[in-house]
Amino acid sequence: MKIKKLPKKLLFQNAEILDPIKKTNKKGNILLVNGKIAELGIFESPSDVKSIDCNGLTLTHGFCDLHVHFREPGNEDKETLESGSRAALAGGFTRVCTMPNTNPPIDSPESVSYIIEKSKDCPIYIHPIGAVTKGQKGIEISEMGLMNEMGAVAFSDDGLPIQNGLVMRKALEYSTMLGVPIINHAEDDSLRCDGVMNEGIISTRLGLPGNPNIAESTMVYRDLKLAEMTGARLHVPHVSTATSVDHIKHIKHMNNNNNNITAEVTPHHLFFNDESLVNYDTNLKVAPPIRNDISRKAMVKGILEGVIDCIATDHAPHTLHDKETTFDLASFGMIGLESCFGIVKRVLVDNEGLSLINLVKLLTTAPRKIMGFNCDLLKVGTEAELVLFNPNEKWIFDNKNVFSKSINSPFYGQKLVGKIKYTISKGYISDLS
């Protein structure tokens, strides 16, 4: 992948311009001048301008991922803001929100400032999510007001659940004056216990301690009811159980879909079921765990019906030595930025018949709307934040497609249809063609 600064003028010719807001997919050109969209649609191509022939390519908004772990500060051996940006560009992402479970955690306006400053040099837009509680200890709420002022777009203790109901309640109440969502990693610690994979027939056969569905669904329910009571905004991360989806559907319906409640699902929870774990592949060790096929189907149904609002990767890089151990000791998490588009296209478009436009919405306008980011990216005058992909190109995902510092992915060898070619963001263009 080559990342270069955008030339002063750049023309994309003959692309299928997919507009998820207008819901159109029409052939056309886009002219970028000084990094902004100067012209858009059918127009005569100027001759003196550098151009890229986009025949067969779809051009649309750059993707946005609400849930990534970039490990900086503290674990720069796994990933940095810079390497994470490269992984994002390789996956077609131009904008991400980073989780605060770094070392030290992002729980003060000073640490939020650190991320904001450092990301200025990165080729994608990075928005820090601040910790809900000081040190992510789940006891005292953190300086959410000051952090929000410094640029934190939401608050989460992700990695860890906010186990104490009163703390969750007070955090939700406090957040109402800021208008930003609280994102709780919903897994009841006591019920989850030392579970390392989904509790079911597979965990029984493998002899591994199981993490039951109910550890997630009871806490999701608690969080939804507290959000309803306090009028706060709640975003449910990495939903994995059918019951959680039912709860979300019910609460959304009871509150007239007022947009205070939103939810996301990962590509791996749409793609895998726990039968894939029979070989103890530690790259499939994630939190919440990969569940059985009934749950997987419920996730697919949930996102097709709109109960789940968007896709988010939960990109979680780990070093080889964190993953190359016995299953019980391995760290939780997999990288996901580079494989995301190909995987979700396969599950939702190729297998379930979802339209390409609707898939693109799940990766672009839906997540942006949740965070209040500008959604209308195919407008003349806007900064170019775009991706070009070939929806028909067949390829096999392997580690030469990985630009993260870490390589912990279970997707190697998967045959995918649909490949990212160019990603344009913050005055840069990354070339994967």
Add this chain to the structure above:
Amino acid sequence: MNSKDISQKLIRISHEIIENHTDIGNVVILGIHNRGVPIADRINELIFNITNINLPIGSLDITFHRDDFRERLSMPEIRGTDIQFSLDDKVVILVDDVLYSGRTIRAALDEINSFGRPSIVRLAVLIDRGHRELPIRADFVGKNIPTHSGEHVEVHLEETDGDEGVFLVKENN
């Protein structure tokens, strides 16, 4: 008594006060709420007309100094004390409409103590109706109206009641 009578009495009292105090500059006038206050104002004006001197004037509300406060069933209306000067070494002329048991004057003397130590305190009243319960007497009296039990003296003044007059009223028990 009618309005003209009241005027005449007050004129005489004013002259008497001036006559009795060669150093009129050291004199201050304190009216006792309610009706003592307008009477004090009139006396002050009359003295000014005669001597061209404006004596310091203040008002006393004796509610907090009453000795019967815990026996009453209702709270009297409080109008407030207003004395903007020290009473130390002054000649204080207390002014009230009717002198009866003397308890009001006793309370007024008690209250005056909170404001300093006058050299002399004198009392001017429009009407003295007798029946003292304490050893108190007036120095300047408009008119003596002896009353029997069952009788009551009412003073009406323009400023407080709208009309002018002194009436002897028989109470119906």
Add this chain to the structure above:
Amino acid sequence: MLSHKHLLGLENFPREDIQNIIDTAFNFREVLDRPIKKVPSLQGVTVVNLFFENSTRTRISFELAQKRLSADTVNFSASTSSLKKGEGFKDTAQNIEAMKIDAVVMRHPAPGASKHLTEFIDAKVINAGDGAHEHPTQAILDMMSLQEKFGEIKNLNVAIVGDIDHSRVARSNIYGLVTMGANVTLCGPPNLIPDTITDLGVTVNYNIDEVVEWADAINVLRIQRERMGIGLIPSEREYRKLFGITEERIGRKEKEIVIMHPGPINRGVEIDSGVADSDQAIILDQVLNGVASRMSILYLLLGAKDGDMK
């Protein structure tokens, strides 16, 4: 005369009584300006100050009020650890009453304690603060101060800022101000303002700048550091940024605004020193009005025969 035997709180307390207390308090202000600040009205009356919670200021204020009225004062301070809940309370109260006293002024950490007291003694009870429930004498002195500044409380825009949930000063002020016809808005961290509070006839606005712009007067509540210990307020600096009555905030407002605070002040947290010491703050007037209001309350409750009061 007041229509109630005790002063336990301002909830459902008649408007005429509140006005009567305030008007009488202004008369007692005059007494406090005399060279000899004493009237004999409550001579022979005995009042016990029963304080189960530390409070030097309120207790001194009550003591001064009692002494200026020539009443006899007895002080009883107890730590709650030396008294078992409920049990010790009743014994103490009845023991004191057996010594023939006329009134008790009580402060206790449990809401409803003063009401509870009226169930086992005959003397008149004045609530000097019962947990987070009410502190009626504080609200009365606050309203007296507002009347002194503005002439009338009706239609005044009054804001109360701070930890509303745990504040008896807030509750009593809400009851009193709404009864007297003021417009009340509350401001503070949302996790410290109960969402049912609007049922009491007040509005809630979390934006302090809008509230400062709207208000004629602001009553600034003290932030108790215990709240920060258990994590309800993330830090002093965050509180100051979001809700502090700072010099810049007040400076932005063109019209003058009256600043009040029940004390003691946490300078630099809920209020800047510059604001607390400015001409717009009437904090010291509140203290003087506190003695006058308490004199008025004692006088009106005790200064007349019982007759047929409730």
